[in-house]
Amino acid sequence: MSPEPAATTGAVPRVTLADVAAHAGVSASTASLAFSGSGPVSDATKERVLAAADELGYAGPDPRARSLRRGRSGIVGVVLEERVRAAFLDPVKIQTLDGLAEGIASLGAGLLLFTDSGDPAAPVSLDTAPVDAVVLIGCSPKFFRQVEALQRRGIPMVAIEGAPGGDIPEITIDNREATRLGAEHLRSLGHEDVATVTLPFEASRARGPLTPEIESAATVDTAVERLRGARDVYPGIRAQVAAASSIEEGLEAGRALLADAATRPTAVIAQSDLLAAGVIGAAEELGLEVPRDLSVVGFDGIRVDGLQHDLTTLVQPSVAKGRAAGEAVVRMLSGQAAAGTDFTSELHVGETTAPPRA
Amino acid sequence: MSPEPAATTGAVPRVTLADVAAHAGVSASTASLAFSGSGPVSDATKERVLAAADELGYAGPDPRARSLRRGRSGIVGVVLEERVRAAFLDPVKIQTLDGLAEGIASLGAGLLLFTDSGDPAAPVSLDTAPVDAVVLIGCSPKFFRQVEALQRRGIPMVAIEGAPGGDIPEITIDNREATRLGAEHLRSLGHEDVATVTLPFEASRARGPLTPEIESAATVDTAVERLRGARDVYPGIRAQVAAASSIEEGLEAGRALLADAATRPTAVIAQSDLLAAGVIGAAEELGLEVPRDLSVVGFDGIRVDGLQHDLTTLVQPSVAKGRAAGEAVVRMLSGQAAAGTDFTSELHVGETTAPPRA
């Protein structure tokens, strides 16, 4: 389009605001005012500056310089402690992220993803990134070092489901109480022999029956709390640990629990809807009908893509959690204090639970 | 831990490198050297500086200032033209993102997510963010204005599947040829009556039979190219447009195509594996057996969570695409030119295709 000789990539002589100002015959300060819009600049001047910018091919103020001066970068960091691939397989996390994006919308900030593992030798980490605030989603205490550094720098932080340590507002849900609700629902239907499929208890993500060792080495509160809730009603409940929250893992766990007709439970409490969908799949493989032969309770209240059943589940406000975190961030950035929030989940009784077969 | 009187959030008097230097009794330049590590600084001095930093609670160089001076922010922007929620429902995009993260690993950069829609009034947009490079994933030409601004600023860009305009290296796959391969596979099996389920043709995402109007208004190359490939073999192929790439949508489309036994095709080419899974589901609802009564070909080669079949599909290198984009970015940032890449997909013959029923 432009008649310029298409500069080679790399050695572009950058145009600065000062150049534009000179070209327009005004001072740099005036030019700056013209760009930021609101300042007291006459329309004529503003136009002249804009025209000069256009002529010189100026693309607007350099974000780096602007952020240094303003002290704000317009970026909110999100820490996920998993690789991208793993993190985004979980619909709840995605919804939470979506809510977060909504919550910080008023900031007009972007979300900077961190999926590193807290490795202090990582090339870029939380503490070398120009973030205005940080939201930790499901993070373990191993981030403590970085969290501390950010606190020293006065960068607001909020945690969603996970205790990274430090004095950080936490957005949580009633994992234990909610699961208890689900368990009570099963008991009220008459179930006595109930099993549970749990989320991973720690980052290594082993799969198999729950052992005391696994339980005592737990770093993921969510799994622990939901298990507690189940135990509140069924103290000796049999538990099978999944390696992740997925249908696939639910299938595995379901097969393990249901294979033996003699020890087969009449109901399963899955710690996530994906796991529940897998358990249902496993039941169907074995020719069992849900809920006639097996009741299944999930957790999350997401719509599992492709699942035909209306799942009985504990609907948690996953989007709201993200939004609350976002709003807390906004509040903290405006200098106010922010407290955490504890959300409650609701039992949705669908068509996957029924009284046990007589 | 520290005996300081826990400053209130908000009004933290920030410690700067200059303060640290003064406290350590060295100049700011030396202190800087001590932090960046590699400079010629005696061990004694370095230690002294670090100790001073520790005493003062200095959390390391301010990323904003550093990025201004260095001209690099350590951030790579990713544009998705959808909301977070929608973008991450697509496993291919996630894998691509994962590959991208891998590809830029050597930069040690974070990924800054943009999901805005190219709205020029959006508060934060691509051109006000401190990014070193930008990767556009599946973006339409409506980003042109911003793309232009970034080019003026000399910020390297790479596009994956999508033509945002401008002179940008593109990472693509052989959508047309690959689909043709799948179609030829069906023809070689003897199929004559084949239908296809397509991805959306534009952002509005209407659902239903493909009409010439929809086709001529298309902005999504992927859908168009894959349709062409199918037509290369079956010129008059009946097409049903899905509103998104999901099992749910595949179910809908499958029902529409298969409902009427009289017009029922013997095979379906789905433009994604999720759609294929849905079509299979729809077939099973109708009591059809795959592949005996219906052959189904997918596209992507992802593992559909929960799908029991070994899907016949066109396996595309989704992770490699991301990685290639990442590597191109790295190359461009080091001043070299980078060209696009056209990847090829491979036909994986699974258990969802067979000769049509005699």
Added chain:
DNA sequence: TGGGGGGCTCGAATCGATTCGACCGTACAA
């Protein structure tokens, strides 16, 4: 006609760190 009050514009300081070239002293080689 003089004084007051806006509306615009400008100069200069500032954000915080990095980096280049200069400088200094010491140790080693000639």
Added chain:
DNA sequence: TTGTACGGTCGAATCGATTCGAGCCCCCCA
């Protein structure tokens, strides 16, 4: 002993924009 080379340190310039306070000019009103 003188020259040289080098490791270590420092000053000052620089990155590019924002912002505060001062100053200027013009208009309006008394």
